[in-house]
Amino acid sequence: MMRLLLSIIVALLAVQGIAANSVVDSLKAKHPNSDGVYIENNTSILLSVHKKKGLIITSNFYEHRMFLNDQARLYSKESVRYGYHLDIDNVVAYSVVPGEKKPQRFNVTEFDTTDEYSSSIFYNDGKNLEFHFNGLQKGASSYLSYSELEKEEHFFGSCYMGSYLPIEKGVLRVEFPKHLKLNYQEVNFEGYNITFEKTENKKNYVYQWIFKDIPKYKYVNRAVALPYVFPVVLFQIAEYQLGDSTVKVIPDLDGLYKWYYTSIKNSKEAKDDSLRTFVEEIIKDDSTELDKVRSVFNWVQNNIEYVAIEYGSGGIIPREAGLVYQRRYGDCKDMSCLIHKMLNSVDIESNMTWVGTRRLPYKYSEIPSPLIDNHMICSYETDDSTYFLDATDKFVPFGAPTAMIQTKEALVEKGPSNYKIKKIPSMPASFSGKKDSCILRLEDKEIKGKCICEFKGYTAGSIRHYLDSKQGEDREKYIRNLVRKGNNKFYLDKYELTNEMAKDKPLLVKYEFTLKDYAQQVDNEVYLNLNISxxxxxxxxxxxxxxYDFNGEYAFYEIEINTLKLDDGMTVDYLPPNGMQSKNDYSYSIQYSSSLGEVSVRNEVKIDYLLFPTTRFDEWNKVVKSINKDYSESLLLKRKTQ
Structure with a gap:
C-alpha cells in the first residue's frame, strides 16, 4: 500500500513538473522576445475616512512573475520605494524554483534600506527597501506583496497597467465611501483588453478594471516614454465628508492651483530688502525693462548651481530667495523663486510657473492633477510675448525655453486665486543646428580640409555642457567625434574653439583634417563623393x-558645404544631379555647383518636428532611401595627360 502511495505521489509530481514545463513553453511561444511574464499584477486600493485620522489611503500590491529563460537571474534584485509621504508595510517576497522531485520555495528574509538615487537629483528623502529573490531560473516564479500608505491625499494617484515584462492578467480595484467624490481619467486605453465594472455595497462604491495581455514596454532611445504608451488611470480626490464638514482636495483645476499656491505663498511673500541693492548693481547699465530681466536671468544662470534636492516639504516648497542667493545653489523651485524675488525687488512683475517636462504627456486643461508637472520656472510677460525663464540649463539663450519643456502647458500664478494656462512654444529648426563649411584639396587619394563648423541654439548648448566638464584627451576625443566624417581614416590635425561658453553666440570650431584613401583614381580619372558626412x-x-512614436529633443538643421579646389589641369567631367524632397515638417536638399577652379556641394537637412508618429515611418524610410541614392553620387574629375 505504501509503495502504491509513493508511486502515486511521484507520478503527481512528475505530472506537475510536466504541467509547469508546458506552461513555460506556452508562454514562451506567446512571448518569444521576453525573459518572463507577469502571471498576475494586482492593485487593490481602499480609501476610508476616520473621524480623528481623516482620510486614509491604503494600497495593496500583489505580483507573480514567471521566467521563461536563463536570463531570470538578472531579475533577482528587487526593491520597493517609500519616502516622505509614502509608508510601506507587510512586505512578503519569495521565489518558487523547479526541483528534481518538487518545486522549492525560498522565502526572502533579508531586506536592506538604501537611499534612493537618481542621476538627475542630488539628494532626496526617498528610500528603497532592497532584497533578492533566490534561485531564479527558467521556469521559476517570484512572488511579491506589500501594502502602501499614502500620507498626502493630493498626491493620489496613478495606476499604470504595463511594465518591463508582459502582463497576462491584472486587476485594479478601488473602493471608497459613497460620500467621497472620486474623479478619474482613463488614458491610452484604446487597443488594449481592459474591462471596467462598477459595483456598490451599503457604504462604498467599488471600481474595478480587469486587464489582460498587456505587452511589455520596450525601451528604445528617443522613443516616447512609458506614460505615452501604456494604459493608466489617473485619480483625483475631489472632496469627502469629515464629520459635518466637507473637505475639498482637488475638485478641479481651481482646487489644484489653490493647493499649489500654498506651497509658494511664504517664499513668494517673504521680504528680503537685501536683494534690491545687489540687483540694482546688476541692471545699472540696462535701459529697458526687458534688458533688466535678461541681466537678472543671466546672473542666476551663471552664478546659481542647479542642484536638485527633494527632501521633505522641500520637494514641493521653494526655499527663500535670500537663502538660495547666499548658498549659490538650489533646485528648479529655488532658482525660479530667486529670479522672481530679484525682479520683484526692482518693481518688475514676474510669475512663478509650474510645468511638466515632455516626458509627461498630460495637460492642465484636461487633467487637474499634480501628476501633470515635475518642474518649476519663472515667467515674464510683455504686451505681446511671454518669456519662460528656466535657469536650470546654464547654456540656454535668454528668450528660449529649455528644450525639455517645449510645447507643454504652463500653469502661471497670478496671485492666491488667479492663474493662466499658457502653452510654451517650440523653437523652429532654424534656431538649432550645425553648419560645417570646408575648403578641400585633393592630394592623390587623400583629402585635406580646412573647415569652420558653426553650432547654434540647443545644439550648441548640449556641446557646451559636455565641454564644461571635460579636459585634456577626453575633450579632444569629443571634438574629433563631433566633426568626424568620411571613413575610419579621418584624422583631426588641429582645432580651435571660439565662443566656447558664450551662450548667446554661435559656438565655432575651426579645424583641419586629413581623410586618407577616400578618392578613387583610375588612370587620369578621379571619382570623388563630395557628400562626406x-x-x-x-x-x-x-x-x-x-x-513607439519618435520623440525628438528639439527641431534642428544640418548643413554641410564642401568646396573642392581643383588643381591646374583638372576638369569636371561629370557633375551629379541635384536632389531634393520636402514635407511639411522635414526636408533635404543636395545642390551642386561648379565654377572656374572649384566644385562644391551644399547638403542640407531640416527636421522641424518633435514627435513623429509610427504611422509615418514608411514615408520617412522612403525619403531616407531616396537621399541615400543621392548620397551615392560621385564627381568624375579628369586630369590632363602629359
Missing part, C-alpha cells in the same frame, strides 16, 4: 525595434 545615411526606422 552623409548625415541621414543610417536614418531609417527599424519598425521591428522602434515600435
Amino acid at each position: 552623409k548625415y541621414l545615411k543610417s536614418g531609417k526606422f527599424d519598425k521591428e525595434q522602434f515600435i
Whole structure:
C-alpha cells in the first residue's frame, strides 16, 4: 500500500513538473522576445475616512512573475520605494524554483534600506527597501506583496497597467465611501483588453478594471516614454465628508492651483530688502525693462548651481530667495523663486510657473492633477510675448525655453486665486543646428580640409555642457567625434574653439583634417563623393525595434558645404544631379555647383518636428532611401595627360 502511495505521489509530481514545463513553453511561444511574464499584477486600493485620522489611503500590491529563460537571474534584485509621504508595510517576497522531485520555495528574509538615487537629483528623502529573490531560473516564479500608505491625499494617484515584462492578467480595484467624490481619467486605453465594472455595497462604491495581455514596454532611445504608451488611470480626490464638514482636495483645476499656491505663498511673500541693492548693481547699465530681466536671468544662470534636492516639504516648497542667493545653489523651485524675488525687488512683475517636462504627456486643461508637472520656472510677460525663464540649463539663450519643456502647458500664478494656462512654444529648426563649411584639396587619394563648423541654439548648448566638464584627451576625443566624417581614416590635425561658453553666440570650431584613401583614381580619372558626412545615411526606422512614436529633443538643421579646389589641369567631367524632397515638417536638399577652379556641394537637412508618429515611418524610410541614392553620387574629375 505504501509503495502504491509513493508511486502515486511521484507520478503527481512528475505530472506537475510536466504541467509547469508546458506552461513555460506556452508562454514562451506567446512571448518569444521576453525573459518572463507577469502571471498576475494586482492593485487593490481602499480609501476610508476616520473621524480623528481623516482620510486614509491604503494600497495593496500583489505580483507573480514567471521566467521563461536563463536570463531570470538578472531579475533577482528587487526593491520597493517609500519616502516622505509614502509608508510601506507587510512586505512578503519569495521565489518558487523547479526541483528534481518538487518545486522549492525560498522565502526572502533579508531586506536592506538604501537611499534612493537618481542621476538627475542630488539628494532626496526617498528610500528603497532592497532584497533578492533566490534561485531564479527558467521556469521559476517570484512572488511579491506589500501594502502602501499614502500620507498626502493630493498626491493620489496613478495606476499604470504595463511594465518591463508582459502582463497576462491584472486587476485594479478601488473602493471608497459613497460620500467621497472620486474623479478619474482613463488614458491610452484604446487597443488594449481592459474591462471596467462598477459595483456598490451599503457604504462604498467599488471600481474595478480587469486587464489582460498587456505587452511589455520596450525601451528604445528617443522613443516616447512609458506614460505615452501604456494604459493608466489617473485619480483625483475631489472632496469627502469629515464629520459635518466637507473637505475639498482637488475638485478641479481651481482646487489644484489653490493647493499649489500654498506651497509658494511664504517664499513668494517673504521680504528680503537685501536683494534690491545687489540687483540694482546688476541692471545699472540696462535701459529697458526687458534688458533688466535678461541681466537678472543671466546672473542666476551663471552664478546659481542647479542642484536638485527633494527632501521633505522641500520637494514641493521653494526655499527663500535670500537663502538660495547666499548658498549659490538650489533646485528648479529655488532658482525660479530667486529670479522672481530679484525682479520683484526692482518693481518688475514676474510669475512663478509650474510645468511638466515632455516626458509627461498630460495637460492642465484636461487633467487637474499634480501628476501633470515635475518642474518649476519663472515667467515674464510683455504686451505681446511671454518669456519662460528656466535657469536650470546654464547654456540656454535668454528668450528660449529649455528644450525639455517645449510645447507643454504652463500653469502661471497670478496671485492666491488667479492663474493662466499658457502653452510654451517650440523653437523652429532654424534656431538649432550645425553648419560645417570646408575648403578641400585633393592630394592623390587623400583629402585635406580646412573647415569652420558653426553650432547654434540647443545644439550648441548640449556641446557646451559636455565641454564644461571635460579636459585634456577626453575633450579632444569629443571634438574629433563631433566633426568626424568620411571613413575610419579621418584624422583631426588641429582645432580651435571660439565662443566656447558664450551662450548667446554661435559656438565655432575651426579645424583641419586629413581623410586618407577616400578618392578613387583610375588612370587620369578621379571619382570623388563630395557628400562626406552623409548625415541621414543610417536614418531609417527599424519598425521591428522602434515600435513607439519618435520623440525628438528639439527641431534642428544640418548643413554641410564642401568646396573642392581643383588643381591646374583638372576638369569636371561629370557633375551629379541635384536632389531634393520636402514635407511639411522635414526636408533635404543636395545642390551642386561648379565654377572656374572649384566644385562644391551644399547638403542640407531640416527636421522641424518633435514627435513623429509610427504611422509615418514608411514615408520617412522612403525619403531616407531616396537621399541615400543621392548620397551615392560621385564627381568624375579628369586630369590632363602629359
